[in-house]
Amino acid sequence: MPDVLNRxxxxxxxGSASKSYDVSSRLQRYTGKHLMSLLPNRTDITIVDLGSGTGFFTDILASKYQQTIGVDISNKMLTFAQENRSKEISWLEADAYHLPLKDNSIDVIYSNLVIQWCDHLDIIVKEILRVLKPGGLFIFSTLLDGTLHELKSSWAQVDDEKHVIDFKTPEYMESVFDNGSCKLLEHKTKNLVLEYQNVMHLARELKGLGANHVAKEKGKGLAGKDKWNKMTSSYQDFQEPSGIYPATYSVYSGIVVKLND
Ligand SMILES: C[S@@+](CC[C@H](N)C(=O)[O-])C[C@H]1O[C@@H](n2cnc3c(N)ncnc32)[C@H](O)[C@@H]1O
Structure with missing residues (x-):
């Protein structure tokens, strides 16, 4: 399996954000609710929440569907979800690259803002198609190139290291989801701009979500502080007349159907 250490x-x-996640997840709540509107009306189905996090949406799925399974790679996220969500839900600690689920066994896989963390999306798609029944649906949202461009370009003024994860392009998404085995039934890209009081507010939100592991690799101490100050000063170029600091999220959502063999 590729990049196991990174995962x-x-x-x-x-995992370290399992307790702060729910109050920091305004973007995730927005996109997850939109995905809910794409779900099928039939309720006698088995649905998987892939990358279920704290289980906020898994709980809603469980109130609607016959069988709900929450899957996450983080043991701490799963523990939080298990303690706080419906007892009807089955939880699995697993990696999206290797799902402990039988072939052709799942009707729908719902996944909100997870697959941007998976570099090898082509492998994930194969795994998703393996477990979905023919005609089964993958209903998902992810983030595309352009996400956090303000932060990325502000860091680029300081050094040439990677501070923001690489996001895929819309063309790449279409190439992995539209092939002989599956079809992209519908998709939408929407740029959402969230407002922050300052750059520290953005950094704290990313940390509160646990979505900061790239930034965490950076040096600490004086050199780190110096670089941070240079970056925040570059970010001021994006400050709006009202004083707020914007951060762009390019959200891609879609419905993919598994074709018959
Ligand atoms: C941004 S959170 C989204 C959580 C939830 N879907 C929501 O809408 O609130 C991303 C979640 O995906 C999980 N995750 C990341 N990579 C994963 C992988 N390879 N396999 C399974 N889960 C993964 C993380 O542990 C985290 O809980």
Whole structure:
């Protein structure tokens, strides 16, 4: 499996945020609710919430569907979800690259803002198609290139290291989801701009979500502080007349159907 170490770090970062996640997740709440409107009306189905996090949406799925399974790579996220969500839900600690689910066994996979953490989306798609029944749906949202461009370009003024994860392009998304095995039934890209009081507010929100593992790799201490100050000073170029600091999220949502073999 590719990049296992990186995924251990991702799991650790999200795990450390299991208690702060729900109050920091305004973007995730917005996109997750939109995905809910794309779900099928039939209720006698088995649905998986892939990358279920604190289980906020898994709980809503469980109130509607016959069988709901929450899957996450972070043990701490799963523990939080297990303690706070419906007892009807089955929880699985697993990696999206290797789902402990049988072939052709799942009707719908719902996944809100998770697959941007998976570099090898082509492998994830194969795994999703393996477990979905023919005609089964993958209903998802993710983030595309352009996300956090203000932060990325502000860091680029300071050094040439990676401070923001790489996001995929819309063309790439279409190439992985529109092939002989599956079809992209519908998709939408929407740029959402969230407002922050300052750059520290943005950094705290990313940390509260556990979505900061790339930034965490940066140096600490004086050199780190110096670089941080340079970056925040570059970010001022984006400050709006009202005083707020914007951060752009390019949200891509879609419905994919598994074609018959
Ligand atoms: C931004 S959170 C989204 C949580 C939830 N879907 C929501 O809408 O609130 C991303 C979640 O995906 C999980 N995750 C990241 N990479 C994963 C992988 N390879 N396999 C399974 N879960 C993964 C993280 O542990 C985290 O809980």
């Amino acid at each position: 251990v770090k991702i799991a650790k970062s999200f």
